Amino acid sequence: MADMNQVNNGSENTSYIMDESDVRGKPQNHDAPRENTHTEQFSIPMTKRRIIKNLIVISFGFLFLFTTFQALANLQSTLNSEDGIGVASQSIIYGALIVSSLFLPAIVIKKLGCKRTMVLAMLCYTPYIAANFYPHWGTLIPSALILGLGAAPLWSAKCTYLNEIGFRYTEMVNETEDTIIVRFFGIFFMFFQSTQIWGNLISYFVLRPENEIMYLVNDSDASLSFCGSNFCNQVQSPNLVRPEDTKVYMLIGIYLASAIFGAILLELFLDPLKREFVEFDKKLTGVRLLLATLKHLKNPCQIVIIPLTIYSGLEQAFFLSEYTKAYIACSWGIHRIGFVLICFGVVNAVVSLLSGPLVKLVSRLPIFITAALANLGITITFLYWEPNSSQTAVLLALAGIWGFSDAVWQTQINAFYGIIFKKNEEAAFSNYRLWESIGFSMAFAYSNYLCVDVKIYILIGFLVLGIIGYLAIEFFKKRHSKGMFWLYLD
Known part of the structure; x- marks a missing residue:
């Protein structure tokens, strides 16, 4: 936990956050008394209200950024379909x-601090968004590389910051650390998962043609027979025609402004977090983390959980x-992608928020099995169902069910890694990021x-293998005593 002063100011507890630059690279002595003059000179009073403010600022900053990125990712296979450059x-x-996760987060956070890392990493997303004004191999690919390198430090800094303010808040209230940390992350992911709603709303209204009735392709059109599982990339459908440039440019302009605003929001209103950066020296980074990641593959439980982790990606x-x-x-038009995916975003956000209480209520196993059966049912439906514009309810329902399953995979696989590999978390979560x-x-x-259709068979294969691996771990865990199980995992 970060170094912190607390004073009793009447009825309210107060802690202090010092500027990150003041402690960068300076080991701290927890046992030595600190001079009050130093604290008063450099620290910012950190009340409960200020901690909640920082939580909301981070949540809104990520909301503005990923409202843009998530919705734009949804459109890459259609807006930038020429030569497959989008995907x-x-x-x-x-x-x-993958590379960034192994080498960059600890180094960048140690040098810049959590706040500056998040701000600069958010700005790494803007070249990719701007490249969509002129999607070309020379613009999208280099900017995608920059985005990928910045993504890992962004998420690591976010997790570190939320953990730290959660620990500080715990010392001000009569609740356990686990309760506060779970609550803070639950609030954050409620905002984050809702980005699918707002980003897709924007894309729907901006890309929507002026006369939607005339835009629709007749359901008897021969081109619709190549939609669904019969679709191959050479298929030409009137519904796949890229919207006019003016609408696309307007959409990208809105998205770019939203991403920049998210970074500005954090820069102006997020308090810098004092951390003991010497802690990062104890973490595995670079080649050491890579070697630990590869060494962890000797663990049988890590091997059998790989297919499910790959399936998550x-x-x-x-x-x-x-x-x-x-x-x-293909069946309903590019501009309606956002409309359908709103349903996915709503279900995903709600289930992500409720996944913790659900697991507590009915245990982890039924949740995994339900998500697997839901995904399996949908993928089989994808094989035989021929979509058309008169079946909008089916499109929406399938998106919602997929949102339920996706929320389970994103929350529970991550948590499962933390449970079964709790004595070797760094290498385990590095494997999680790697395989996903x-x-x-x-x-x-x-x-x-x-x-x-081939992609669907691949999807089904990894899902079946993944669930078999997961069930094997659960079976092994129940067959052995708790002590023997954890000993075996070491």
Whole structure:
């Protein structure tokens, strides 16, 4: 926990956050008394209200940034479909994220502090957004690389900051650390998951043609027979025609302004967080983390959970690139992608918020099985269902069910890693980021070369293998005593 002063000021507890630059690289002695003059000279009084303010500022900053990025990612396979450059750029993002996760977060946060890391990392997203004004291999690919490198420090700094203010808040109230940390992250992800709603609303209203009735392709049109699982990238459908440039430029302009505003919001209103940066020297980074990640693969439980971790990336990429293009855009028009995905965003946000209480109520196993059956049912439906514009309720329902399953995978696989590998968390979560990113990169890399039915079979294969692996771990855990289980995982 970060170094902190507390004073009793009548009825209210107060802690202090010092500027990060004042302690950068300076080891702190917890046992030595601090001089009050130093604290009064450099510190900012940190009340409970100020901590909540910082939580809200971070949440809104990420909301403005990812309202842009999430919605733009949803459109890459359709707006930038020429030569498959849109999905190729997405593959580059997650490939760069793998490298970034291993080498950059601890180093960047140690040098810049959490606040400056978040602000600068958010600005790494803006070149990619701006590149969509002129989508070309020379613009999208380099900017995607920059975004991928900045993403890992952004999320690491966010997690560090929320943990620290959560610990500080715990000392002011009569509640446990676990309760406060879970509550803070729950509030943050409620904002974050809602970005699918706002970003897709913007894309729907901006890209919507003036006369939607004339825009619709007749359901008997032969081109619709190639939508759904029959879709291959050479298919030409009137519904897949890119909207006029003026509408696209307006959309990208709104998104770029939103992302920049998110960074400005953090720069102006987020309090810098004093951290003991010497803690980062104890963390595994670079080659040490890479070696620890590879060494962790000797753990049998890590090996059997890999297919489910890869599936977590595959299913997100499939939904972003294939469902949006082959099902929504092909049968109903590019401009309606945002409209359908609002349903996905609403369900995803609600289930993410409720996943913790649900697991506490019914245990983890039924939640995993329900999500797996839901995803399996949808993917089989994708194989045989031929979408058309008269089946809008089906498009919305499938997006909502996928949102439920996705929320379970994103919250529970992460938590599952923390539970089964709690004695080796750094290497375990490095494996989590590695294999999930590989899933993303795989799906976006082969998106331009395989037909949708083949991608669905790949998806089903990884889901079945993943659930078998998960059940094997649960079975092993129950067959052995708790002590023996944790000993075996070491």
